[in-house]
Amino acid sequence: MKAEIVATGTELLVGETLNTSAHFLTGKLSALGIEVDYHTTVGDNSERLEAVLRQALARADLVVTTGGLGPTADDLTKELVAKVLGLELELDAGSLAEIERFFARRKGPMPASNKKQAYFPRGAKILPNKLGTAPGALVRQGDKTVLILPGPPFEMEPMFDDYAYPELAKLVGTAAERMHFRVIKVFGIGESAMEEVLGDLLQQTNPSMALLAKRAEMHIRLVARSADAAKANMLLGETEQQIRAKLGNKVFGRDEETMIGIVGAGLRERGLKIATAESCTGGLLGAALTQEPGSSDFYLGGVVGYANELKEGLLGVKADTLRTCGAVSAEVARQMAAGIRERTGADLGLATTGLAGPGGGSEGKPIGLVFIGLATPDGVEAQKFQFYGGRESVRQLTVMAALNWVRLSLLLKKGEPVSQ
């Protein structure tokens, strides 16, 4: 089945609004095995939109529209879909009652113009809008299907997932080959080094493999094509095993898993409490550790020792060390980690100190030089990192490297081998 996505809305054609809907829908349709051949964006202009719809119906089996369902006169999608399919518009009493209820909840009368939103091409299956006044619709005519969706992504996306996806899945049938996805998440290796390590694996076609460089991590995106979900899962599982064999503990998670989710779960499972001492990250590490609800199970808090006086006063770093080694040094990272562990009674003390830039670098201490300290009941250690990129990138990489060290130290505790 071939599809075209048609977005309508003048705001998309003056640079005001980024069209994320075409991207969202393309991913979902691809997963269903529907091939998306075109995206077309056109303004709220009756003549142009009609021509675009006629062309889309001529070259695709499925046309998905977003936008143009509002109450105003320039919202024309349903009217024009009905016209090009040769259908009448009909009032749907149920939808009208829903729209009236929507306004009643907001304690206002329904403007007369909103009645327009309850009209649909005859025979359409109506898709409820839980978050707005514009219902969507699925219209079938011969071997052509038009899916009509609202413009705002926060209305469109749940409507698609809840009501449109199941209809399209029925339409596609169970025999069709679908796409199944898995994302393997990696930290501690760059794109070109990873290409080298993965080698021939990158050439395989089912699952196919793409490397995506994210801000502070690398993703390997696997796509398996099969009509049989179990078989696709098996293929994905085999490739994941091959990747893990090559990358070892540099793989930290997959799909929805996040570094902080994994570290948090590891700490919680072992009943460990952590505290932070931050310099270059300025609070970002604490912010990451408290990102998910329930973080008080494992995070006590910490100190942002941005000025050296605070490293001394609140963390007990020795003035001598700051003078002789400098704030960005392994010894200061160790003292910060040990200091916060001692002063908070945490099991683990985690410290960051580095040069995020863009100013302040020198020959011996270039921008991107970072020391991370980790204090545990077994002692205190520091690791040196050299990161590249701008200030925000160095800070994000520091947070990831610090969390990753905690992850690896938790794995070590469990007796698993660590490759780093």
Added chain:
Amino acid sequence: MKAEIVATGTELLVGETLNTSAHFLTGKLSALGIEVDYHTTVGDNSERLEAVLRQALARADLVVTTGGLGPTADDLTKELVAKVLGLELELDAGSLAEIERFFARRKGPMPASNKKQAYFPRGAKILPNKLGTAPGALVRQGDKTVLILPGPPFEMEPMFDDYAYPELAKLVGTAAERMHFRVIKVFGIGESAMEEVLGDLLQQTNPSMALLAKRAEMHIRLVARSADAAKANMLLGETEQQIRAKLGNKVFGRDEETMIGIVGAGLRERGLKIATAESCTGGLLGAALTQEPGSSDFYLGGVVGYANELKEGLLGVKADTLRTCGAVSAEVARQMAAGIRERTGADLGLATTGLAGPGGGSEGKPIGLVFIGLATPDGVEAQKFQFYGGRESVRQLTVMAALNWVRLSLLLKKGEPVSQ
């Protein structure tokens, strides 16, 4: 002048890559007064891309393509543009030398396939690519113009700004009406309240006005249309004054200005040092204060007192107060602010404590309840806020509200009236 933007790339049609280029280009073309009527996205398919290019040339004066300039066989944009315009491809020796130098810098030989990137439709103006191997091109043929740009946004955007924009500006001429933009940034008022306050102003057409709700702030986007930049600036300035008269100090900045930039500059100017005591924000406030280089001029650091024991141990909050008032209370916010100011020797102590959710709310203390404390040489105060939205949204709003209070207190010092 009417334009169509044509994006090519199969990665855009399987949901892998979001097309941000059409959005970027549309904004720039609109600013030049060029009307963008269509965006079309098509895969790396010779037949379909050719048809799309023919259609685009038939309905637009200017066709802008992105993508399809790579060294592989399925990169076809220049070849097909040449074909539909009836032009030969010619080797450009200068571009070839540039590509060879690009590989020499990376210490590798140029793969033979990359030679393809030095061929252009005859007569094209070549646009250098500082960040990759694919130059762009501007081709004119009769009254039609085709602008050929690379796909990766980090290559395309600087190429457009540095080389394509000036060419298009010449093409459009000085007589054409252009769009001039200004963004007014507001904090502390919701969208519907703002609509009410602005009233009739929202109806004006030059400049026109749009409200955009950002994560933790509101933007008013003004667009003035004029061939005369000075006149447009005058129109924008007049409207900005009218908006400021209605919204007072709720307007915190404009265009590239940010809340943290303004607060940082205000502190630096007055030689004031600030320290933070964070609970619900977990380090985000410190992270915001250290986001820009040079933040050590005004930020000392602080304490993340996530667990109550740290509020006591590191900030000196009284156990009694925690027990009787609870951690989320005005009194605890005041003690945190006073505690961090005293322990760090800062001029200002800024504290946050609140319920970010999603769990932990109660009848008397609902999710989103936040207290912010501010300690200054003149004493210590707390303010209560009730925010809405998810955990991340409550945390971001808390950071903005805390910074905004510092902004307002700095204004007050200067004797300016504050409306809040």
